[in-house]
Amino acid sequence: MSSSSFSKGNHILIVDDDPAVIEGCSRVLGRMGCHCLTLQDLEGEGEPFDIVLTDMSMPRDELLNALEHLKEQTPSATVVLFLTCPTVRAAIEAIKRGDFVPLHRPLHPEEIKAMFERLAPAEDQRPELKGGERIVGTSPALIKVLKTIKKVAPSNANVLLLGESGTGKELMARTIHLNSTRCDGPFIPVDCASLPETLLESELFGYERGAFTGALSTRPGIFEYANGGTIFLDEVGELSPSLQAKLLRVLQERQFRRVGGRQLIQVDVRVISATNQDLIQAVRDGRFRKDLYYRLNVVPIHLPPLRERKEDIKPLVRHFLRYFSQRDHRPLREVSQAAMELLERYPWPGNVRELQNVMERAVSLAEGEVILPEDLPEEVRKGRVPPIEDEIPLDLPFEEAKERWIELFERRYLRELLERTGGNISQAARMAGVNRKTIHRLLKKHGLHKGRSLTL
Template sequence: MRFDLHQVLDSARDGVFIVGRDHRLVLFNHACEELYNVSRQDVVNKACWKLSDFEKSWKEAARAGGRISYGELGAKKERMVLPHKSGKQVWVETIYTPILDEENNEIAYVMGVIKDITELKDMEREKERLQQEIGKIRGELGSKYDFSSIVGRSAPIMQVMKLAAEVAQENTTVMLVGESGTGKELVAKAIHYNSRRADKPFVALNCSAFPETLIESELFGYEKGAFTGAEKTKPGKIQLAYGGTLFLDEVTEMSPATQAKILRVIQEREFEPLGSVKPQRADIRIIAATNKDLEALVKKGQFRDDLFYRLFVYPIVIPPLRERPEDLGPLIDHLLEKFNHDMAKRIQGISPEALGMLKSYHWPGNVRELQNVMERLMILSKGEVIQVEDLPRYVVESMKLNHSREPETNDGIPPGFSLEDTVNQFEGRIIQKALKQCGHNKSRAANLLGLSRSTFRYKLSRLKGFENRN
């Protein structure tokens, strides 16, 4: 079966044309007719200027003493917009390739291949739009997690911000120490988004959220076939955080084996995914956090001392809310504004009596507990001002207990008085009553007390610890 060149080229999806030595078009296929919206009869044997362009490039390169590669000439291309016969504007890209005369090595023809790249241009514009949007979001995140966005102007919290701001621009490993709910992740994000890594990912991993068998695959990732069920390669948190910051929350919950591997990441700046024998670079900054006494765990042999020294390069202690009572008012105002916006509410404020009770409460769950209480108050409050009757019962009862426990004489607080033990005893009685009333259903008991499940579990665990000590 014989093929006619014109017939073959007319079957091509891309436009193809050829310009001869005399600068005239000698071939113009059907796809070219569609793209240019002209008939070949109107252009074939008509003058075209492309050949002279190639001759100019050829001679300039030859004068420079260089030998011209075929690929160098073939790299010429241009993009333009053409009016399609459908009435739409289409983007096209034309790639020009020289065809040399074997006898004199001169350009005999130039072949042009035209592609419709309208869809590609749309994708490029969408990519540019998304990059601009990502840049905008990163800018918003940077302002959202700016140090000035951390609510509070007490001396303890100002010291936290000072230390965090001083280390932000460095690549130093940071250890955040503080009770649950004090805002350790918020401080970690503020450090990241005010660092030189701000345009790279911030990846968080709660080390207590995964069993020992899964924590390593979450951290380091794994190769396909590394273990039963590993049907495809999965990147770990270290890979996902490349160039940015890896936040390891509750770092003391890592097993000894995982601690050893994290130590290597910090020391060698490399790691191996499960099932791989090829080390990968770990270009990350590590910020770790704990709510436990890490030094005590090291003494007990429950945490590696070498990892402790690597993590404790720059410790920042975040104070509990009860140690900065002057921040309670600004925090409440901030949460009122936030929830009014989020819930489309118009709560104007809190009555002085209700505010006094909130300020007298000891907030064992810290800012997280305060946020949960304020969210509940915003939902349940029927008026424009939050009243005492809107407060959770355990907050009101805690206030009553404080008054009942106050010394009635002017001799001061009696010897042996413990506010913490008194509050724990009261909370214990309230929690036990709630559990009994709800048939020991923890979710219902938490709801009865106006607590989130996580805050209820936290209080219950503290209660058990208190009972064990006594």
């Protein structure tokens, strides 16, 4: 099925002239976790919807025209028809022509539930997770991640989240915490790449009065504040060797000393860490301690980039459309078919974070009720990745071809990013949705320089 499939959180439009039918369907679907919109006719204005239930007892040609109009307004929606005798022939023709699903009268709660369960794709087996409603998507790659989270969350095992910037590592870490036995304790995220080494050490471990100039009083560190809960160390691959050694002691002994202190402080903290680096290569290069890597990597979870879960782009777009249009009080209802095709075709190097930024921009710029291609950034409209068949031989093994394609894309993306920002690393990092260290690391990896013309 090419259109929307049923999942919890769907927005469902119910169109019927019988209030009892609307009330009954809303009650059944509400218990299944859906949001029901009860508009009385197809011309009514409301939120974007995923699935439509409708009974339209009208002549054949009028019914077909109305259904086609509905699909033009919301091309991604699945339409479920309540079949009554006068409209059976027209409904059968509609089903042959498009994405329309029959549901026979009289309606029973069990039949409604069974119908929507049949609409669910086979891979849509999302586990129940506290806080899981914030994670949008039903792709097999995402569901695999959520199932792993469901298994590992109740334990105290350290988790290492691996993946590119913008794939939602902090959101996944928070979800693990919410579904753990520590859910009533604190969850404290730390960006290891954003602070200098000395400041990060005092933030993590605290300091004693007089430990350094300006230390006028004793201050506990984040590990103490996180006692009984979870600490999330983002960009853990950026830690200096001395901080790696101190973190290793916390993981092994569950104790540490504040900066300038002598007393050992005991803590009970679960550590979830994340990185977009290849830590195995960093271990080989001597940049990351092997013993620390094994302590952090008890349960590794790889978060797929958005380009590997393209099925989730459309529901993410609709999610951000709802959120930003409601936040900004804009009457936006839908993304046009042409704009959606551009969004689905773009490779999203900044992943979900970049898509979120693009949708926020589009909602701000859109003049009507529908987001159009001209509301999207130039790079999304034009695309920046050359056809793979023009650049990479397709007779290579899959993994090698994939690695070379990603390398080519990174080089082209960096070159054009720095051309647009005039070589300004800070601005480039903001536009790409990554930190400065990531830009510097990728420049070094590909032998590129910000101060001169970049060539492939």
